Amino acid sequence: xxxxxxxxxxxxxxxxxxxxxxxxxxxxxxxxxxxxxxxxxxxxxxxxxxxxxxxxxxxxxxxxxxxxxxxxxxxxxxxxxxxxxxxxxxxxxxxxxxxxxxxxxxxxxxxxxxxxxxxxxxxxxxxxxxxxxxxxxxxxxxxxxxxxxxxxxxxxxxxxxxxxxxxxxxxxxxxxxxxxxxxxxxxxxxxxxxxxxxxxxxxxxxxxxxxxxxxxxxxxxxxxxxxxxxxxxxxxxxxxxxxxxxxxxxxxxxxxxxxxxxxxxxxxxxxxxxxxxxxxxxxxxx
Amino acid sequence: xxxxxxxxxxxxxxxxxxxxxxxxxxxxxxxxxxxxxxxxxxxxxxxxxxxxxxxxxxxxxxxxxxxxxxxxxxxxxxxxxxxxxxxxxxxxxxxxxxxxxxxxxxxxxxxxxxxxxxxxxxxxxxxxxxxxxxxxxxxxxxxxxxxxxxxxxxxxxxxxxxxxxxxxxxxxxxxxxxxxxxxxxxxxxxxxxxxxxxxxxxxxxxxxxxxxxxxxxxxxxxxxxxxxxxxxxxxxxxxxxxxxxxxxxxxxxxxxxxxxxxxxxxxxxxxxxxxxxxxxxxxxxxxxxxxxxxxxxxxxxxxxxxxxxxxxxxxxxxxxxxxxxxxxxxxxxxxxxxxxxxxxxxxxxxxxx
Ligand SMILES: Nc1ncnc2c1ncn2[C@@H]1O[C@H](COP(=O)(O)OP(=O)(O)OP(=O)(O)O)[C@@H](O)[C@H]1O
Ligand SMILES: [Mg+2]
Numbered sequence: 001x002x003x004x005x006x007x008x009x010x011x012x013x014x015x016x017x018x019x020x021x022x023x024x025x026x027x028x029x030x031x032x033x034x035x036x037x038x039x040x041x042x043x044x045x046x047x048x049x050x051x052x053x054x055x056x057x058x059x060x061x062x063x064x065x066x067x068x069x070x071x072x073x074x075x076x077x078x079x080x081x082x083x084x085x086x087x088x089x090x091x092x093x094x095x096x097x098x099x100x101x102x103x104x105x106x107x108x109x110x111x112x113x114x115x116x117x118x119x120x121x122x123x124x125x126x127x128x129x130x131x132x133x134x135x136x137x138x139x140x141x142x143x144x145x146x147x148x149x150x151x152x153x154x155x156x157x158x159x160x161x162x163x164x165x166x167x168x169x170x171x172x173x174x175x176x177x178x179x180x181x182x183x184x185x186x187x188x189x190x191x192x193x194x195x196x197x198x199x200x201x202x203x204x205x206x207x208x209x210x211x212x213x214x215x216x217x218x219x220x221x222x223x224x225x226x227x228x229x230x231x232x233x234x235x236x237x238x239x240x241x242x243x244x245x246x247x248x249x250x251x252x253x254x255x256x257x258x259x260x261x262x263x264x265x266x267x268x269x270x271x272x273x274x275x276x277x278x279x280x281x282x283x284x285x286x
Numbered sequence: 287x288x289x290x291x292x293x294x295x296x297x298x299x300x301x302x303x304x305x306x307x308x309x310x311x312x313x314x315x316x317x318x319x320x321x322x323x324x325x326x327x328x329x330x331x332x333x334x335x336x337x338x339x340x341x342x343x344x345x346x347x348x349x350x351x352x353x354x355x356x357x358x359x360x361x362x363x364x365x366x367x368x369x370x371x372x373x374x375x376x377x378x379x380x381x382x383x384x385x386x387x388x389x390x391x392x393x394x395x396x397x398x399x400x401x402x403x404x405x406x407x408x409x410x411x412x413x414x415x416x417x418x419x420x421x422x423x424x425x426x427x428x429x430x431x432x433x434x435x436x437x438x439x440x441x442x443x444x445x446x447x448x449x450x451x452x453x454x455x456x457x458x459x460x461x462x463x464x465x466x467x468x469x470x471x472x473x474x475x476x477x478x479x480x481x482x483x484x485x486x487x488x489x490x491x492x493x494x495x496x497x498x499x500x501x502x503x504x505x506x507x508x509x510x511x512x513x514x515x516x517x518x519x520x521x522x523x524x525x526x527x528x529x530x531x532x533x534x535x536x537x538x539x540x541x542x543x544x545x546x547x548x549x550x551x552x553x554x555x556x557x558x559x560x561x562x563x564x565x566x567x568x569x570x571x572x573x574x575x576x577x578x579x580x581x582x583x584x585x586x587x588x589x590x591x592x593x594x595x596x597x598x599x600x601x602x603x604x605x606x607x608x609x610x611x612x613x614x615x616x617x618x619x620x621x622x623x624x625x626x627x628x629x630x631x632x633x634x635x636x637x638x639x
Contacts, residue, residue, distance in 0.1 A: 180371035183338050188385035188432075189359035198384070202375035 032259035050260040059244060060261065064268065067240030069151065071219035074158040078215055081159065082166025090174050107164040115228040118157055147237030150230045154238050158225050166211055173207040209280045220269055241265040289314045289472035290440055295344035297330050304330040306496040315470040319483040322493035328476040329444055335474060336365050336442050349439050364433035366443040370425045372417040379413040382432045403434040423454045441473040459485060480520055492516050514630035517559045517623055523587060526565065526597040529627065530558045537622060543572045543593030546619040548635035556633060557625040562587065562600040564621035571616030574599060576609055
């Protein structure tokens, strides 16, 4: 009886993974080798034609670059701010527990709601930010009008939404650093900054490695923030690979090319992650 | 001039008084052990000297300089922590060099000092490793080395050996004693292990509930404990403390069971103390009914009833006595300590003035 229990559970897991994850993924990859002019049309084998077309287009490369800029800057800001907030929230002060809770809130918001609220707040005529700035006599900011502003805006929204993840994870990590290490460093003559770089950061390096990896992958694949705010515009300035893939497949009904973009995106990410693990081996420490 | 002067040093955490007015002068080359039960304020006292804990009131001088409100790095102290507190990601060499680097010492001088200390502690072969690759005893040496290279006026050690097994602890104890003689610096050493205190200390500071109970050399506190608490805390096995009565120059334990009383002791109820090793089987002594026997190899410990009091008697090896037998024991007059029953303070007797 118990002899079959473990293999049984394992089998369920394996089947579920195959059916729900591996299957669709392979199906998506297979689509990239077909010419599919619409959702109902019969696929026609096309070999690598879709890939040739995608890689030959400027769209793909600019979307890749946009994705790198978006994910890169968003991660850097999230990590720097997240660590900063974690250090602040780790200081003893009145109301710390409350503030720690509040700091986590943005992370709990569904992206759709956060993005819509943000768009209302900066709405050109009704937004509270717009009106307040107007009242203060400040010039209006055109959040999504220019190419640079759009990129900055989507980055800021992402930073606002996901910095709490970094803060919370890092804050939890801070609790695990033995206080005696800080005391030893104090006796050794290290001030707060050197204590951070010689005790905190090395101790939390494994956590930080994972944070950056997770946030990096998530940001690179992040679809909803950009789609809901700029839709990739203006003039494709914020169009990254997920948006490009979606637009090709479901707006231009070129499902094969959309799938090819998604597949290429996956390979780019895989290479990036592999390189990352080479450079920052996760076991760190010893 | 005293190397360290602690004057009326006090520490409160909110309403909790952790340390109550400690006064202590430590001379150069002197090894002071702070001893006491858990929670008595030893660590807090040491940490105030280190500067890791602020001093609520009182004054602290190191080499004559008032350092009461200075940062640890400006006090000319080095500290060895209970859990070693080595930087886990740095090599042993970097661990030992860190404090010197922070002080901007030239690299050549750092290298020389680290090498010297490593040789002294026999850890030269470990310098390229990380702390995670070391045994507890080796980490302890490195922690000592890290303090040593700094060449401070005062060494502070908080239960440095408590994580080691008994054998290693005894060996490291000897090494620390040797090392301390050799470098001739002042050392404050916290422990709750009275054997460690007795073997290491030039003077022992015994604390309880944040208050200093007695300061004296190991033999002074052993021979003349200032109160019943010190009497019970110092010495192993523990001193027998018996509620008795002084009457007519004798110590009456119960009807017909006597021990000698120190000359000049006033009549009345007392708390009498006698060490097991002073209460030895003697023909014609008081009757002790043996209830338990502990064989220690070269010595034998009898646990039994002496006039209604549970006492321990220790002697050279005896294997001719069985449980429930009755033996007779006696103690020399000079080995009897008298304490006030209420306050526990030592009662003056003729021999002591
Ligand atoms: N940061 C603190 N906040 C509040 N109370 C404290 C703090 N540190 C120590 N205490 C209290 O001060 C008293 C003395 O503590 P301390 O650590 O000095 O004891 P100790 O003699 O070193 O004991 P141990 O042998 O267990 O290490 C204890 O009652 C402890 O609870
Ligand atoms: Mg302690």
